[in-house]
Amino acid sequence: MIEFKLPSLGADMDEGTLLEWLVHPGDKVKKGQIVAVVDTSKTAVDVECWQEGTVADLLVEPQQKVPVGTVLALLLEAGESAADAEKYKRENLAPPIAAAPVVATPPAPAPTISAPMKKSALAGRRPITPIARRRAQELTVDLDTVTGSGPDGAVTLEDVEQAAARRAQGAAASNDKQANKPTDRQAEMRKAIAAAMSRSKREIPHYYLAEPIPMARALAWLAQENIQRPMAERLLPAVLLLKAVAKTLHEYPELNGFYRDGAFQQAMRVNPGVAVAMRQGGLLAPALLDADQKNLTTLMQELSDLVKRTRAGSLKSSELSEATITVTNLGDQGVESVFGVIYPPQVALVGFGRIIDKAWVEGGQVKVQPIVVASLAADHRVSDGHRGALFLTSLREHLQQPETLDTTQESEPS
Amino acid sequence: MTENEVKQVALSVLVSIAPEVADAELQADKPLRRQVDLDSMDWLNFLLGLNEKLHVEIPEADYARLVTLNDVVKYLVAKLP
CATH class of the missing domain: 2.40.50.100 (RNA polymerase II/Efflux pump adaptor protein, barrel-sandwich hybrid domain)
Structure with a gap:
């Protein structure tokens, strides 16, 4: 059974x-x-x-x-x-x-x-079809305000879309700049994040490290790659960064896994959770499964699909339960560096800021170079700053050889 | 296709990526990504959507020129097949 x-x-x-x-x-x-x-x-x-x-x-x-x-x-x-x-x-x-x-x-x-x-026991509760629920989340429609037209007053996809259309019309008609009423979902999301992050800061002794990484080689390689690719297959720098993290984790397995019941359990797979900001506020960090094993084209497709499904509310359970580390890329918001809060029971978080042109000294010469600041927040119960520092320097080295990141790897014994 | 029609297409693609845009008043001459919270993945999907609807190829080297909605519309109109 x-x-x-x-x-x-x-x-x-x-x-x-x-x-x-x-x-x-x-x-x-x-x-x-x-x-x-x-x-x-x-x-x-x-x-x-x-x-x-x-x-x-x-x-x-x-x-x-x-x-x-x-x-x-x-x-x-x-x-x-x-x-x-x-x-x-x-x-x-x-x-x-x-x-x-x-x-x-x-x-x-x-x-x-x-x-x-x-x-x-069900009286007073209207059934809502899953697709309607997802669409409502996508369109930030408050389901309590939607009249159901399905059997037993069920809220259907059509009801949600009509409600969204009415809201858009209403907003266009009146110039009323009413602040978005926080929906239940937003309040719940806030509560869930509060619980996880409070637990993290209460239980996990974080240490933080940062390292500026020159990106000229990586970006030049990407630009060259993308010229040959159709629009739909072009690679974002984020994919290269994710793959570099996944590959580097093979050398530093103490950053990849979980701290449970007073002990560290190393994960056998490398599943970086990718922090995805939700349009209505809050975030989710679903896993890009086995990122270390995949080439950049596959990773790009999977990342794009993962972000879409995160926002549409159709993630799979394994994607939410099997992240072994979190990677956050706040570069798009324009900040130079980010120091993350570890998502328990994980033991590390890698953050990337925006890629910024900076004056950089190399071989006694000052040059302008695109630089990204990579940071590591890690659990001091499991690893020490010395190993964390080695992780970041190894990450930097991997990013100086972008062509070596575009490979489908055989499972390496670690 | 007129400039206005291209603008409507661009707006519809934008709304499909950022549904909240329907409510907002977008200033067509101000940087788009400052007004609408678009990360690099959203931005790529926006350009891909335009490519699908209007069949205009947008090389990566041109991304930097596409700052405001007006820039996007002008660029597309000039390159319409």
């Missing part, structure tokens, strides 16, 4: 609302298949299932809010039947009170499972 549980999609998530099931009892589920859409306080997420099986029972209904770790569904392994699922449910998932009359030890805090949702 396979328990499909609500995964934690980040340090700032302790519960989630099931929006929609994408599978039904009897369906076969493949590894990595998206089986449900769940709303965290930050965004709607496509939740993947990492085990193969046949759906036996869906235990949580749409619109139900449950804690992380709740069993959402039972999946049958090969050779099991529906009767096995019923038995398993009775024996393992029954509410603790009903389980055993006399127990010496308190009931394990394990599988929380709510009684099936009754219709009455």
Whole structure:
């Protein structure tokens, strides 16, 4: 029997609302298949299932809010039947009170499972289709103000788009410069960031380092590359920076991983989380999975897709739960350097400022060079400033050989 | 295509990337990226959208000339196929 549980999609998530099931009892589920859409306080997420099986029972209904770790569904392994699922449910998932009359030890805090949702509990709540929810997030439409035209007053994609169009017309008609009313989503997003960042600053002894990196070679190489490429395949400097970080992490694995239960766990993959600012405020840092293994063209496509899906609210659960370090690039906002706050349980964050032309001394000569300031915020429980400094100098060296970054790497033993 | 039509196309591409622009009053002679919060990825998508709709190829070397909405429109009109 396979328990499909609500995964934690980040340090700032302790519960989630099931929006929609994408599978039904009897369906076969493949590894990595998206089986449900769940709303965290930050965004709607496509939740993947990492085990193969046949759906036996869906235990949580749409619109139900449950804690992380709740069993959402039972999946049958090969050779099991529906009767096995019923038995398993009775024996393992029954509410603790009903389980055993006399127990010496308190009931394990394990599988929380709510009684099936009754219709009455749903009264007053309108169903909202996931696509409508995503579009509403994209268009910053407050769903509370939208009248649903679907069955049971469900809010549909069309309703959201019409609401957005009406708002735009209204704004155009009256010159009323009304400040955007913060929506629930914004307030929730703020709360989630506050929780994660407070935890970070409370628990993680940060140290900070910065290093200016000459970018003339890297930018010249990029310009040369981009001349030959169609517009849709041109590379942004951000991709080169991300790849350089991923590659350098192979040499400094103590910056890539998690600090959990009083110990550092090195991650086996290099999945940099890319900080993406949301248009309505706040941010998400979904992972660019296995960035160290991919060439620049692939990374560029994936980054572009990741940013689009982050803003549209259609990230996959693995992208939110598997970032092993965060990379933030505030260069576009025009600041010279950024010192980040580590996203727990990660142990490091690399920041890049804007690429700025500066006077630079090389070989006794003053030259004008494009420079980017790279910074490292790292967890002092896991690494020391000396290693952090070596990481930044190695990063600088990698960026002096941009052509070596455009390779698809074999897995290196690290 | 007139200058005004090109401007409407440019605005529609912009709104698809930054939905909040519909509400804002955009000053066509002021730097676009100061008024609309566009990062380098948004900016690339804006130019790509223009390329798709108007079939104008925009070499990277020309990016620096495209500062205001007026610059963008003039540039596109001159290069329309």
